[in-house]
Amino acid sequence: xxxxxxxxxxxxxxxxxxxxxxxxxxxxxxxxxxxxxxxxxxxxxxxxxxxxxxxxxxxxxxxxxxxxxxxxxxxxxxxxxxxxxxxxxxxxxxxxxxxxxxxxxxxxxxxxxxxxxxxxxxxxxxxxxxxxxxxxxxxxxxxxxxxxxxxxxxxxxxxxxxxxxxxxxxxxxxxxxxxxxxxxxxxxxxxxxxxxxxxxxxxxxxxxxxxxxxxxxxxxxxxxxxxxxxxxxxxxxxxxxxxxxxxxxxxxxxxxxxxxxxxxxxxxxxxxxxxxxxxxxxxxxxxxxxxxxxxxxxxxxxxxxxxxxxxxxxxxxxxxxxxxxxxxxxxxxxxxxxxxxxxxxxxxxxxxxxxxxxxxxxxxxxxxxxxxxxxxxxxxxxxxxxxxxxxx
Amino acid sequence: xxxxxxxxxxxxxxxxxxxxxxxxxxxxxxxxxxxxxxxxxxxxxxxxxxxxxxxxxxxxxxxxxxxxxxxxxxxxxxxxxxxxxxxxxxxxxxxxxxxxxxxxxxxxxxxxxxxxxxxxxxxxxxxxxxxxxxxxxxxxxxxxxxxxxxxxxxxxxxxxxxxxxxxxxxxxxxxxxxxxxxxxxxxxxxxxxxxxxxxxxxxxxxxxxxxxxxxxxxxxxxxxxx
Numbered sequence: 190x191x192x193x194x195x196x197x198x199x200x201x202x203x204x205x206x207x208x209x210x211x212x213x214x215x216x217x218x219x220x221x222x223x224x225x226x227x228x229x230x231x232x233x234x235x236x237x238x239x240x241x242x243x244x245x246x247x248x249x250x251x252x253x254x255x256x257x258x259x260x261x262x263x264x265x266x267x268x269x270x271x272x273x274x275x276x277x278x279x280x281x282x283x284x285x286x287x288x289x290x291x292x293x294x295x296x297x298x299x300x301x302x303x304x305x306x307x308x309x310x311x312x313x314x315x316x317x318x319x320x321x322x323x324x325x326x327x328x329x330x331x332x333x334x335x336x337x338x339x340x341x342x343x344x345x346x347x348x349x350x351x352x353x354x355x356x357x358x359x360x361x362x363x364x365x366x367x368x369x370x371x372x373x374x375x376x377x378x379x380x381x382x383x384x385x386x387x388x389x390x391x392x393x394x395x396x397x398x399x400x401x402x403x404x405x406x407x408x409x410x411x412x413x414x415x416x417x418x419x420x421x422x423x424x425x426x427x428x429x430x431x432x433x434x435x436x437x438x439x440x441x442x443x444x445x446x447x448x449x450x451x452x453x454x455x456x457x458x459x460x461x462x463x464x465x466x467x468x469x470x471x472x473x474x475x476x477x478x479x480x481x482x483x484x485x486x487x488x489x490x491x492x493x494x495x496x497x498x499x500x501x502x503x504x505x506x507x508x509x510x511x512x513x514x515x516x517x518x519x520x521x522x523x524x525x526x527x528x529x530x531x532x533x534x535x536x537x538x539x540x541x542x543x544x545x546x547x548x549x550x551x552x553x554x555x556x557x558x559x560x561x562x563x564x565x566x567x568x569x570x571x572x573x574x575x576x577x578x579x580x581x
Numbered sequence: 582x583x584x585x586x587x588x589x590x591x592x593x594x595x596x597x598x599x600x601x602x603x604x605x606x607x608x609x610x611x612x613x614x615x616x617x618x619x620x621x622x623x624x625x626x627x628x629x630x631x632x633x634x635x636x637x638x639x640x641x642x643x644x645x646x647x648x649x650x651x652x653x654x655x656x657x658x659x660x661x662x663x664x665x666x667x668x669x670x671x672x673x674x675x676x677x678x679x680x681x682x683x684x685x686x687x688x689x690x691x692x693x694x695x696x697x698x699x700x701x702x703x704x705x706x707x708x709x710x711x712x713x714x715x716x717x718x719x720x721x722x723x724x725x726x727x728x729x730x731x732x733x734x735x736x737x738x739x740x741x742x743x744x745x746x747x748x749x750x751x752x753x754x755x756x757x758x759x760x761x762x763x764x765x766x767x768x769x770x771x772x773x774x775x776x777x778x779x780x781x782x783x784x785x786x787x788x789x790x791x792x793x794x795x796x797x798x799x800x801x802x803x804x805x806x807x
Binding site (some may be wrong): 494 | 659
């Protein structure tokens, strides 16, 4: 095939262009895979929390900047339509064995939120627990915690200990399965007794969940929509009960998660830049190739090749180069995801790599090749054979 | 030999908005199946004339007809060139990364022949020009004479009716040049082609049925062989 042989004539130049495209496609696969995974996890939360309202301080960009007290929780619970409330505080632990912090969700042992965390090994938390914690199955696995003393019936010996940076020691008394097994970050965290933290934090939790239907879970997209609409209708009453707090549905809460939104926008900008740079790389490579082969192109035109045939030849070279770069970029992207997994919070890196993503990656590289080689191809096709044959 | 294969009437070709006049009203006709030599000093307009006859360029004024078709009325000059005209240039213009047989088939690609058919034709022609053992060689592995012979084979792949050569012996030694011209002539006579050759060599020109002398863009002499 002439197109492939033409690319092999300038191997180094073709290789650099190919690597440029591979990097762009690697960025595409890793960023799209991760953002899709993250968004997928967030929106699957709707199935569990559609019947709930998330309440935090109005204007807080994220829960850690919010505060809610037990008195305020009682006022919310008294609103008609609210069956119960679950207070929650987020607590970060630093462990000597990993660089990233581990998040503990502090909740009341008897709360609806705690009931959604099914204990599979060891025992549930009790009201008098202080340094006793439960860990998610992902966290237990990733931290390689020895669970031999935890049985489905309870504890068969002293619980394993988790030593945090600074010297404090927690006892792992149980392992829980997250309310949604697909949402890995819920299982990548731990759970502890809220009161043990409130004693240290002036009695302030970060947020609360107002439950309309305890145990209620929406099973289908239609049910999710219906439940969220009902929750939304309840929000004004909650806002009126404690004016400086703001109640929102899970949909509104996640939609307002500014960091996630910013990451997604930044990812789109990075992808656009990567595509642009690799497109310019293809254009540059093909244009140099056309200059080098001016006399050959003149000869081909002289022996009867049409302009369209010349365009097809140059475009084919650009597309072959780009698709090869795209195919190389996919495993590089997977390698990037693996490397990222070593740097982020346990369970937070969720990736959705369905086959359509690979198809999209190859399509994207084809488009980069087609657009990048369009100008060189047109330039080649408009060379006058008489002038091209004289080109020095 | 009476019908005209090539007919030029008052052909003018100017460049730079008329500032440079390469051809100034050239008229002649070349009968079918005959041979013609174009001679003249460097820069006189010989190559410009050959390009016009070969449908590589269009005249500023006047008309060029080949095989009874006025080129001004032909919509697809690419197809016309590919099917009816074979070119041999001073330089072989072979593509360095393609073996000789693939170089020879380049004019046949737009015709849609199968690869096997193209290879069969190309190998047959390369055998005729004495390159049977070189069909898979890249041009860089061949001598100057071999490359030019491959270029002659390339010009013949589509069985053209016109064979145009722009100083085909200009880049090879005298003996190799003679061999190439003999090949050129034997193919042309065997396939009943009309051929036009640009040359600086008066001896070679004298062998043609018609000699056209171009000086400063004007046809100063038309001499028919006795």
